[in-house]
Amino acid sequence: MTATIDAGTRRVTTAKAISEGIAQEMRANPDVFVMGEDVGPYGGIFGSTGGLFEEFGSTRIIDTPISETGFIGAGIGAAVEGMRPVVELMFVDFFGVCFDQIYNHMAKIHYESGGNVKVPMVLMTAVGGGYSDAAQHSQCLWATFAHMPGMKVVAPSNPYDAKGLMISAIRDDNPVVFMFHKGVMGLPWMAKNPRSIGPVPEEEYTVPIGKAAIAHEGSDVTVVSLSISVQHCLDVAEELEGTTSVEVIDLRSVVPLDRETILASVAKTGKLVIVDEDYKSFGLSGEIVATIADKDPSLLKAPVERVCYPDVPVPYARVLEYEALPTRDKIKAAIAKVTA
Amino acid sequence: MVDNDTRVDFYRQMVRIRAYEAALQANYHADKTPQWDIGAGLIPGEMHLAAGQEPVAVGLCANLVKDDAITGPHRPHHLALAKGVDINKMTAEIYGRDTGLCHGKGGHMHLFDPEQHFSCSGIIAEGMPVAVGQALAFSRKGTDNVAVAVAGEGAANQGAFHEALNLAAMWKLPVVFIIEDNDWAISVARDTATPIKDGSLRGTAYGMPSQRVEGNDVEMIYEACKTAVERARAGGGPTLLEIHTVRMWGHFEGDAQAYRGDELNEANERDPIPAYEKRLLSAGLLTEDQAAQIKAEAEAEVQAAIDFATSSPEPKPSDAYLHVFA
Numbered sequence: 076m077t078a079t080i081d082a083g084t085r086r087v088t089t090a091k092a093i094s095e096g097i098a099q100e101m102r103a104n105p106d107v108f109v110m111g112e113d114v115g116p117y118g119g120i121f122g123s124t125g126g127l128f129e130e131f132g133s134t135r136i137i138d139t140p141i142s143e144t145g146f147i148g149a150g151i152g153a154a155v156e157g158m159r160p161v162v163e164l165m166f167v168d169f170f171g172v173c174f175d176q177i178y179n180h181m182a183k184i185h186y187e188s189g190g191n192v193k194v195p196m197v198l199m200t201a202v203g204g205g206y207s208d209a210a211q212h213s214q215c216l217w218a219t220f221a222h223m224p225g226m227k228v229v230a231p232s233n234p235y236d237a238k239g240l241m242i243s244a245i246r247d248d249n250p251v252v253f254m255f256h257k258g259v260m261g262l263p264w265m266a267k268n269p270r271s272i273g274p275v276p277e278e279e280y281t282v283p284i285g286k287a288a289i290a291h292e293g294s295d296v297t298v299v300s301l302s303i304s305v306q307h308c309l310d311v312a313e314e315l316e317g318t319t320s321v322e323v324i325d326l327r328s329v330v331p332l333d334r335e336t337i338l339a340s341v342a343k344t345g346k347l348v349i350v351d352e353d354y355k356s357f358g359l360s361g362e363i364v365a366t367i368a369d370k371d372p373s374l375l376k377a378p379v380e381r382v383c384y385p386d387v388p389v390p391y392a393r394v395l396e397y398e399a400l401p402t403r404d405k406i407k408a409a410i411a412k413v414t415a
Numbered sequence: 416m417v418d419n420d421t422r423v424d425f426y427r428q429m430v431r432i433r434a435y436e437a438a439l440q441a442n443y444h445a446d447k448t449p450q451w452d453i454g455a456g457l458i459p460g461e462m463h464l465a466a467g468q469e470p471v472a473v474g475l476c477a478n479l480v481k482d483d484a485i486t487g488p489h490r491p492h493h494l495a496l497a498k499g500v501d502i503n504k505m506t507a508e509i510y511g512r513d514t515g516l517c518h519g520k521g522g523h524m525h526l527f528d529p530e531q532h533f534s535c536s537g538i539i540a541e542g543m544p545v546a547v548g549q550a551l552a553f554s555r556k557g558t559d560n561v562a563v564a565v566a567g568e569g570a571a572n573q574g575a576f577h578e579a580l581n582l583a584a585m586w587k588l589p590v591v592f593i594i595e596d597n598d599w600a601i602s603v604a605r606d607t608a609t610p611i612k613d614g615s616l617r618g619t620a621y622g623m624p625s626q627r628v629e630g631n632d633v634e635m636i637y638e639a640c641k642t643a644v645e646r647a648r649a650g651g652g653p654t655l656l657e658i659h660t661v662r663m664w665g666h667f668e669g670d671a672q673a674y675r676g677d678e679l680n681e682a683n684e685r686d687p688i689p690a691y692e693k694r695l696l697s698a699g700l701l702t703e704d705q706a707a708q709i710k711a712e713a714e715a716e717v718q719a720a721i722d723f724a725t726s727s728p729e730p731k732p733s734d735a736y737l738h739v740f741a
């Protein structure tokens with residue numbers, strides 16, 4: 076962990092950690108404001124803006140119509156003029172109706188302008204499945220955003236990182252896509268891993284964007300993951316303690332990708348499992364393998380195992396969805412295979 | 416004017432839809448105890464029910480035939496039932512069963528019934544251009560079928576709505592656009608999302624006949640839809656109808672609706688079914704006994720559909736890999 080300050084003993088949900096980070100930045104900087112659907116009195120469908128409306132009111136916590144191209148574009152415009160908007164896209168799956176603003180504008184303006192125009196905005200969005208929300212409300216899609224140059228992409232796995240990454244994202248002069256998995260938010264109405272509630276300092280702190288964390292140290296196998304899958308990987312690593320020494324790397328950021336941390340760990344273990352709830356092909360897991368192949372394929376002492384979302388849309392029925400999702404059992408089987 | 420048998424049939428259909436939504440509501444919550452968990456139980460996931468909006472579905476669909484198309488929104492059950500989608504297969508889909516319309520792949524927001532040309536989407540307004548394309552196919556094939564795009568008033572602030580209207584008007588396609596204005600888009604009140612009080616102005620702006628229908632009255636809705644559907648069938652091009660209705664329940668099940676305040680009580684007083692029942696009773700078209708019998712029959716039909724669903728097999732896990740490509 077890169078924690079530079081004591082996390083203390085106060086335990087909060089990831090949702091609370093995110094809204095607290097936003098609130099502290101809003102108090103410190105009048106240019107920070109929030110826009111999105113149901114971010115006001117409702118507090119965000121997944122709680123990411125809980126309590127903000129009560130403190131900051133409707134001029135800084137703005138409920139929008141269902142006009143994503145309009146309000147994400149408006150966020151860009153405000154950022155270009157020096158504000159620091161946090162704009163929520165309710166589910167990442169809805170990027171389909173507004174991606175032009177995101178990838179042709181938010182992500183490219185700085186480059187196109189030869190570095191003369193900055194877009195310091197946060198695009199915050201909910202990702203992930205596991206609760207039968209089916210094909211249009213369950214995807215992760217971080218690799219889709221990461222594939223397009225010009226946006227930083229972060230995906231925390233726990234409350235501490237969520238707050239620190241949100242504060243870093245707001246302060247960053249670049250557009251940052253902040254992707255929170257619904258399952259890590261600690262929502263009272265969704266099954267959750269206890270890791271979704273954890274120690275979070277009351278004061279402001281940052282978690283650096285682009286720096287992975289060694290979430291569990293080990294020497295037999297490297298398991299690279301991010302977001303909710305880290306929680307499953309940690310469960311497995313703890314369960315295997317005494318049998319297999321599992322090193323779990325929590326990427327925390329997809330862009331920039333902390334390739335050094337991955338390479339150093341694989342150099343140590345020689346074995347690699349990648350656990351990713353995003354689609355398998357043409358994505359993050361392939362990028363990680365390429366990172367090793369580019370640098371030194373001989374680091375690997377066994378073929379890589381990828382526990383990723385298969386290349387199918389997310390099905391509705393629970394039996395179908397859990398067939399496709401990365402689960403602890405699949406992670407365990409992959410570890411067993413690469414360490415056999 | 417609507418004849419007397421039709422009026423009783425309207426009542427019967429609205430009661431049937433309400434019985435369906437009420438049963439799903441009860442069953443949805445029944446096994447999410449003790450800790451309410453959206454992903455748990457026989458019906459997992461999001462659940463958007465349409466209590467209060469029955470008059471729209473019934474008044475609209477009374478003008479449609481099997482080969483007319485509907486694209487519906489995330490809140491689709493009332494439309495599907497009124498259109499004639501098989502209640503057993505639809506229920507089995509909502510229960511994630513292999514006998515469901517989509518073999519458990521789609522779920523409640525993604526019901527596809529090609530026989531009834533019915534589909535719906537969970538992405539706001541994105542079914543509307545699809546209806547335009549179905550209308551394009553109907554006109555190319557020389558049929559007199561009509562495509563209907565149904566979406567909420569919140570969806571009318573989405574780009575796809577505007578693009579679909581313009582295309583349909585320009586190409587004079589047989590489309591009927593229906594906006595179900597239930598005053599809310601989740602927690603965002605209609606009046607805080609657009610300064611336009613009468614959404615039919617938007618249809619006028621795109622050059623099509625348009626009308627706002629107040630009252631949530633199945634007969635008035637039927638008449639307005641009749642004019643629109645007949646115009647489309649006769650080659651007269653698209654129409655926009657904004658129908659003021661009511662969302663009696665939460666946006667989705669589990670929505671505490673704190674944002675509604677007193678308006679929620681009012682909304683429940685605007686329940687269209689008891690009001691219509693009273694009208695038919697006092698017109699002598701219905702007796703209390705008949706009304707009770709209609710309700711009992713509806714409840715029995717719904718229970719049979721649920722029994723069909725719950726006794727149906729689940730899909731095989733490996734079926735997850737089927738159907739990505741044709």
Ligand SMILES: Cc1ncc(C[n+]2csc(CCOP(=O)(O)OP(=O)(O)O)c2C)c(N)n1
Nearest residue numbers: 169490537538539567568569570599600601
């Ligand atoms: C493009 C897109 N944006 C946001 C959502 C999230 N969402 C689902 S339903 C809804 C409100 C829809 O309101 P309305 O169109 O009025 O339909 P109603 O729910 O009232 O029937 C929202 C914002 C979505 N599904 N798709």
Ligand SMILES: [Mg+2]
Nearest residue numbers: 567568599600
């Ligand atoms: Mg609405």
